[in-house]
Amino acid sequence: MTLRLHDTATRALRPLEPLQPGRVGVYTCGPTVQARPHVGHLRSAIALDVLHRWLLASGYEVVFVRNVTDVDDKIIHDAAHGDEPWWALATRMERAFTQAYDAVQCLPPTVTPRVTGSIPSITALIERIIDRGHAYASGGDVYLAVRTAEGYGALSGQDPDALRASEKAVAHGHTGEKRDPLDFALWKAAKEGEPSWPSPWGPGRPGWHIECSAMAVDVLGEEFDLHAGGLDLVFPHHENEVAQSRCAGHPFARHWLHHGLVTVAGGGGEKMSKSLGNSTTVEDVLRQVRPQVLRYALGAGHYRSQLEWSPATLGDAEAAYGRIETFVRNATEATRGVQPGESQASWADFAAALDDDLGVPQALAAVHTGVRAGNALLDAGDLPRLAATLADVRRMLAVLALDPVEQWPAGASDLTAVVDALVAIAVEARADARARKDWERADAVRDRLKASGIVLEDTPTGVRWRLS
């Protein structure tokens, strides 16, 4: 089995063929740490985390790079209007992103390069591009001469002449003179009061796109396996990354993967973004639901699909994930100490689904098939085969970071044992009443527990309780 992934450059499914067998290098464009993360950012991280985990599960050694853009126009602007230095804002927000990623169990990247830590690589790369005749300095800025970049527009399907005709394509905020409106800044001369670093062209800071080219090549080399990011980055960001990297003589990424965006129901259905003022922060959501439910809500669809965020989204996820959790909990209790018996077939379907462009929805169908089969075995009391099914289901869930046992254990303040003991007293009282066929009294006990949020379930092997 080989993993096939959609490649933006060819608009087709292509097998992932690593440069070095057994090792995959992935570069993904991380956040600009300007504001708190919203659920769209997390959707991105979760989609790529499934890729990361599936590569690991498939036996690859993975170098997963996710950069942090910690200096840019907006950070400088916001910090200037607030009461803290730009680097303090960036650090504070980077921490918020890290917390959000951790909360939903995204594996940490192998390395997290930052723009402010990569200035020498960036200036060296720009010099190389200038030396090769594809960039020029002007008024302290340096621009890439887009017309000298062979194949410009191929990744995103843009026609340079058509772009030229579109006034919008002209980048803003430059101080030097461009030779062509399509040219974009590799280096921006410092304006009054802005952070800057020394360079051969005077004090300044990197343009938006060059950082990623420099950091990717720093870690992964001049040619690497996969570059990923949101669909909104295809143009101009990724197109420009390709252009400047090729102008530097680097083959760059062999495969391009882009995930769909989160849109907002109601308000016109447009993309969730900070600048449109329609974003829901991760913090807000995690006050409403458990992180595993948010992970399910953002990760259950296909990564290339658009995900519409609506008031129903979290409720739907709670219900769907709840079914899985219920099975894992019930089966775990029932099979405690039982050796797994005959193995089930779900894993093969699951693996085939993920190998086919990370088909998470179909992979989840395999999980649910396992859950249904497992519930039937639970009813039948076939514990050895139930144990095998449970192991299978949990193995699948682990790849999606949705295993209720391993990945989302109860916290340190867990009072399960205490409640267990207390509920036992009530259950005994109810059992006495039931033995006398005093249904009224028995139901009263159950109703009182329910009012406190504890649901009792009678099973062939005894009474179990759960929080409603």
Added chain:
RNA sequence: GGCCGGGUGGCCGAGUGGCUUAGGCAAGGGCCUGCAAAGCCCUGUACGCGGGUUCGAUUCCCGCCCCGGCCUCCA
């Protein structure tokens, strides 16, 4: 205006030139239960509109309508 992607049963959400036509939620029926809860079984016959290709299209082609992304910072 240019370049992409999409419109699937009550809802979410896969997928395919015909075959048992995912999965979840919700709904109805049944089983289990003292009653519940949880679970299992069964049921619904959907693919925006109009043409075309085809023995046959939801799936391919053309046109139209609608929605989203990019062309400006953006996951």
